[in-house]
Amino acid sequence: MEAGLESPVDEDGVHDSFSQLIAEQSQNGGPSDAFQLQQLQRHLDEEDRDNVAHLSSPGRDLRERRLRQRDVQWEDDERQGDPLLGERWSSATMRILSSMPSRTIGRSRGAIISQYYNRTMQLRRRRQSRPAIRDFSHSARPSIRGYGMEADSTDAEVSKRERLVNNLQNLSVSDRVRMLRAMPLNVAEKSELRRLALQKEKSTISGSQIPCCSQLKYYIIIGARQSWYSWLSFLHSLQLGQVALKRVSGRFGSGVLSYFLFLKTLLFFNLFLFLVTGVFLVLPQAVHPPVLPAGRASFSGLELLTGAGYFSDTVMYYGYYCNYTLGRSCMEADGGQNVSLPNGTRLDCVSENLTYNMPLAYFFTIGVSFFITCIILVYSMSKSFGQSFRIDKSHSILAMKVLSSWDFKVIKKTSVKLMSENICTQLKELLAEVNHKHVKNTRCQKLWRLMVHGLAWAICIASTTACVLAIYYFSGHMHQKQSSRSTIDPLLNEASLLALPVVVSLINLLLPGLFNLAAWMEDYDSPSVRTYVSIGRNLMLKVSVLGVLCYHWLGRVAADPKMIGLECWESFVGQELYRFLLMEFIFTLLDTLFGEFLWRLFSEKVLKRRRKPVFDIAKNVLELIYGQTLAWLGVLFTPLLPAVQLFKLLLLFYIKMSSVMMNCQSPRKPYRVSQMTTVFITLLCFPSFLGASVCVTYTMWSLTPSSSCGPFRELKTMFQAGKRWVEALEKDNPNLSVLARAHSYLVENPFFLFVGAGIFLIVIYFHSQVVDGQRKIIGLLQEQIQNEGEDKKFLITRLQSIHEQKRTPGRRLTSQDC
């Protein structure tokens, strides 16, 4: 960090703490000491012109300085039982120490101004707007002006300020605003600097002849900036549930807040998907409804749960969408779209008005929305990772805990007390861990621990496998029953469709409880390991459940839809996903009700404990991720599913908010917010989004769409819609054959994929080497700073000893080692 090259000028603020102390002691020290030191002053060359009466003899405990390698002597009575050992310095040395740049950089205005002067100079150099020679001080040699060689030490603060103002004025507007904002001065001083900078700018602008286009540019820039500020304010005012979030963070801190922020992130993803599918798919199809087959079911209440029945022939599902190009003139001409055209041809009447190629739109909308979601996810994941990853692997757990763990957002008194208790416990635990690192376990104990871990993992894996097999056989069983059951009461038929979702949601609810029990008997080294193991087990369960369900839908149902009498397997899969999403929501509500509300009542009234249930952040976030995976899986089959998910998340936000405020208390274990947020975003990207997009890609690439419904009927795969379009383009316009050929090479030839992946891996390898190099440099710099510290100590002790030697030898002083 560039400290000011000049030593800071005397300012009142620097000596503030000492003036009181020194004044206090000068009352006790007596006049003789001050007088002798005054004589001494005249012999020494001191740069300061302080009033000598303020100095006093070394006496009571001024700040101690602790030196490891030196023998120290200390006087008990004068130290007042201070347990820390150290040298005692004379007040002159203390004064010099207190005005060292490293100590005043945080406080003196002059130091801050000179620091920012250097920074603005560097910024100007970087931006290539070289400072004019006349801006430099005259003392620098002309040949080296502009290379940062200013080393004047006697500049008054005023001229430093002038130079800073000059630099500010020469920066661009956004740079200036950023510099001014980042300065740690108070608003009055910053506005003074700004006023000076603008004043000069106005005078230069009005003075010189500015051509009209750059003046226009100036006004455009100002107008753009104003509109940007108002846009930011508008966005800020739109914040959802700001008051509620503040209440939660005021009571529970950042950990629980991160759950709600994650929920908001998912809300935005779903909003984006909903807008895209709504505008490009739902709206055009709703405006041009196709002719529906006869025998449509009437509305009974069961549709809301099963999604079938009345809903199955609505715009909600894949089966409703047309496979031809929509256009208004055709509808008028034929009086109803009874015409089902083969895919390649186009009617003459269509070409006169706005047309909308539905299969192509469907294909590209899903593809592009997934692509954009992928980009946004990868970007936020890498940003989050960058914030929480640190190159330097040194262990400074205690320092970090003490210096940065206080959460200023917490404002409720009881929560503050709880936080203090938590910090105290964690500090004691960390101290014990740091200072008794090697608790040697005997071989027997290690073996025992390993056995317990193995047993717990065996229980978890066995129960997961058992549940997965159960789902597999049960879904197969339901599949069989479905095919043989079409004659029984249709309502019962529909209700039996709910059986599989209920079973899966039950498993998702109960099995994590079993995992918790298994983890309870285990003994972990640290609480974060425990959290990660629990997340890993839950993840394993959910991934396997989703895997077997995908196999069931895409492998069983899609492969042979005729077996269960399905005309349109995609709509069926869409309905299944709707049911699963809804059941998951209902079970989350039940879990909130029983797990939090009733448990709190039970523990208060029956068990008479004052501790409320703890809000388990990891479990709730994993449930959100599971729901989002289902939503992503279902977008292809049910374009309105993001709307359902949006609605569900909004309800969940407010329900969870009120449940947390009423029923829960904040977690007692330390929760590293930034790391956990990164983990959750990574989980959202990798297993969740990746899995969903793999399934969707597989469906589009390899599965045969149903032949009697949907926008891709009579095609071999959904992907062919894109290919056909490219072929049609090529036919219409032979100049675009290059595009078509490029398309077929890039998309279908795996060679490019390999080359791309290879380049990517090489780039990653280079970056990791750079990171290693930087780690080594950090180590070297730390050593260098340590050496400089030794130099500093040496110089100070020499200064002190010279000072002592020049004093009259008869004085009684405590001896100092040299």
Next chain:
Amino acid sequence: MGTTASQLGKDLLSEYQELTFLTKQEILLAHKRFTELLTKDEKDLPNTRVPVERILTLPELKSNPFRKRICHVFSTSEYKDGSLTFEDFLDLLSAFSDSATMEIKSHYAFRIFDFDDDGTLDCGDLEKLVNCLTGETDDTRLTTEEMRQLISNILEESDIDKDGTVNLSEFQHVISRSPDFVSSFKIVL
């Protein structure tokens, strides 16, 4: 540059927007909350200074163990009594806002933790800091032995030049390795 009695002028508002990290809504809300702290006759004076006891009645600061230090650090009064004008209050909110840079936050955190205002965190400062963190009651305080060990561990971990104190650069070095600092050093009205 003072504030008028009940309304903030438009140019003043845009100037504050440029100089601090606060948005327009936040500045207006801060103005509203600040004027609520003023008595009737103080409202007419420009640039009034609110004494520290009234500032500490704000719910965001009331239970914070560092409340007095915060007021002291941001106060520009000559008597160093912790009283704040509206601009000092804006400074406070800007440093604790969502969009403030890590550097500003660490700078002010350092000044808040520097209990004796001497430019470094020495053993006395660290001891007072730990006592503030662990609370006022006796059963949550660390014993003397634990405190001594804790402080020596902290200095070992963070004092790079081994002078027995943590100066601003060393503090910023430790803070930059803690990714939770930025999100926890926030006060929102």
